[in-house]
Amino acid sequence: MTSPAATVRVAGGQGFWGDWLEAPYRQVTGGPVDYLMMDYLAEVTMSILQKQKSRDPARGYATDFVTQMERILPTTVKRGIKVTANAGGVNPRACAMAVADVARRLGLGGKLTIGVVTGDDLLGRLDGLLARGHALKNLDTGRPLRDVRDRVLSANAYLGAAPVVEALQRGAQVVITGRVTDTGLTLGPLMHAFGWAPDAWDRIAAGTVAGHIIECGAQCSGGNCLKDWKRIPDMANIGYPIVEARPDGTFDLIKHPATGGRIDVASVTEQLVYEMGDPGEYITPDGVADFTTIQLTQAGQDRVRVSGIKGKPATDKLKVSIAFFYGYKAIGTLVYAWPDALEKARAADRILRQRLKDLGLLFEAIHTEFLGANATHGPLALQDVDVAALPEVQLRIGVRARDEKPVDRFTREIAPLILNGPPSVTGFAGGRPKPEEIVAYWPALIDKRMVQPAVELIQA
Amino acid sequence: MKQRRSLGRTAGRSRARKVRLVDLAHARSGDKGDTANIGLIALKPRDYPLLVKQVTAARVARHFKGMITGKVERFELPNLYALNFLLHGALDGGGTISLKTDAQGKVFSTALLRLEIEVHT
Known part of the structure; x- marks a missing residue:
């Protein structure tokens, strides 16, 4: 491994499958970044993809991602920008093959290594797991999965940052995953770049919070921001967020120069509380982050400094996302x-x-x-x-x-x-x-x- | 402050006025299944203690009476001058099951901003 970087920039490019098609290109061309993360998977997306795959074994991934890669690969390869995305859906390998085809068509054959993360798909293993006493009880209702077993359409465990880190360490420039957490797509690059240990709980929590802030794209940089919304400048040209992280786990939220939107304590706070449960226990496969320890300060125009984040050890469970008819x-x-x-x-x-x-x-x-x-x-x-x-x-x-x-x-x-x-x-x-x-x-x-x-x- | 309405109580040293939360806080909400969350953030840090004192879980449950079927939980985030509320049974089953326009509770937060609290000046 090379020596740890001084700062690392992770750009958020897509907050969901269907987000602004212009954002990824703008993120990789608008100024210096080291990584581009893109989130594609909502809770029931996996079942739609599973249905597509059952009709055609070469499908089952976010096809828009391949179109995006066609547009940005010449830039990311030239500038050495790495990409992490959970666009693989229920068929990450097929997604990677499609991106490899695009790369060859663009004359980048021999210049691109793609990492493929699998292991999250439990659909084919469900009966074995149930037989071995894993009831997969509904977290909200307490009912055992066998009640709806015959109607299950997809079942995926949420993987954390670890396999993303492994792919990057083995030289992947593009990491395509199945159901990896949104936050793992940001935390993985930071663990890799800074050499953070998987049990450096405060660092893990910091990278998780960074991931949470940018996982919804522009929703932290002025989009959907209620405070002073009429005065948020140039929304048509909104800048998507970038995490500028340091090895000690502190980081700044910024956006490219000459873009619209606004990054201030208010816009970041609104995103921090979005979809929040118990703020003391933000649980991911990688660790548990305590949102009551987050300190935000305005460190310049469109620059918010995030520090003080404390974490706790990971639990011994993974969340499983199951879709049923x-x-x-x-x-x-x-x-x-x-x-x-x-x-x-x-x-x-x-x-x-x-x-x-x-x-x-x-x-x-x-x-x-x-x-x-x-x-x-x-x-x-x-x-x-x-x-x-x-x-x-x-x-x-x-x-x-x-x-x-x-x-x-x-x-x-x-x-x-x-x-x-x-x-x-x-x-x-x-x-x-x-x-x-x-x-x-x-x-x-x-x-x-x-x-x-x-x-x-x-x-x- | 033109939207603040006088309560008309002038006795005593301090005047109490009713103020809508929209003048004191901003908010964002989202969903987890059939539960909507509302993050309520003080516009000015000095108003945060007012929110803590008056915007209790019980008060929020009364505000949303008839709109939610479950209980209301509240968490404090003094570091962000924010309160987080979980409104259980708020989304007609939530996600894809729900028949509501706001099936994911995206604008539940703005309904909370209609709540009036008392401010002494």
Whole structure:
């Protein structure tokens, strides 16, 4: 190993599959960075990818990542920027092959080593694990997995930074993983660059917090920031975040010069509390970070210094993300205009519910919202509002059932209301809503010993 | 401060006024299954003790009555001048199961900012 670097810059390039396509290119060309991390996997993404793979064994990964790599590889290879991404989904090897093909097409054959991290996929091992007494109980409900075993579509353990570190140490310039934690994609590069030990708990916690801050892309650099939002400059040209880390575990949050957005204590704090549980126990496979120890200071314009972070040893469990088939849902909408917009929408809701009842349709849930009135703030929203003055209201009714039949029948009950319900109604141009399959999420824990991450290298 | 409304109580040395949280704090929320989290952050550090004292778990549970089916938990982050609330049973099952527009609780935080607390001046 070479001697540890003085500072290392990890850039956040994608906060989710579907994030801004311009961001990765801007991150690798807008100024110096050492690593680019990209997060692609939400909780139910794995089940969609598993379905694709079952139809075509060469699929099952985030195809947009390959398109991105085609655009940025010439720059990353030239500048020595390494990439970590969990774009491999349920088929990291196929994803790596596709990136290798792209590299060869770009004339980079022989110049690129791709690391592939697997071992997270437990779908094929589920019955063996259940037979050996691993109940994979639902963390929220306590129910054992055998209750829904025949409907399971995917099951993946969350791997930590360790296999990412191994891939980098063996010379990978691009590391493509399956279900590695979002934070591991940032922590891995820092452990590798600084030679942090896996039990240097404060450092591990610091790298984890760094990863948490940039894992949602621009959501820490002015995007979706409530404080002073009208004065956040040049959002069209928003700069995605960069962690500038030091070997002692302190780091600065920055962005490239001449980009928009804002990095200040407020924007970073908002991201720190996003999706937070118990702040004293932010648990990852790598360790446990204590968010009540984080100190933030404004160290310059668009530069926030993060220090003081304390960590605790990792637990002996890994989280498992399981997706299973749940049932069907459909959502129908109609728009009612002034006068009495809300009253008309409420009447339409009552009529529709009566008809569903008269048809004898059974639903697990029927949910009504009046957009423009109460969809986001419920009853709190209408306390200070002159309801009669509302210019328009969208009626939005959703139904959910285990069977498709009642849901399908519901979708045919929306349009008739235009002619046989309350007046001044429009907004049905989209046609009849479609019943949608519900794939639900089942969080569980498993003993760490049962999961063995694997790393292989592929040469382009 | 134009949005602060007088409570009309002038007796005693200090005047108490009702102030909406939107004038004292900013917030962000997200989800974990059927639980919404709300991170409530004081706009000015000096107002953090007010939030700690008045924006209790019980108060937040009352505010969201009828909108959540489970309990409310509160955690303190004095280092960030922030409180974190977990609102259980807030998302109609959460994630893909939920029929709500805000199935992931993204804007639950803004509903909390409607809460009024008392400020003495």
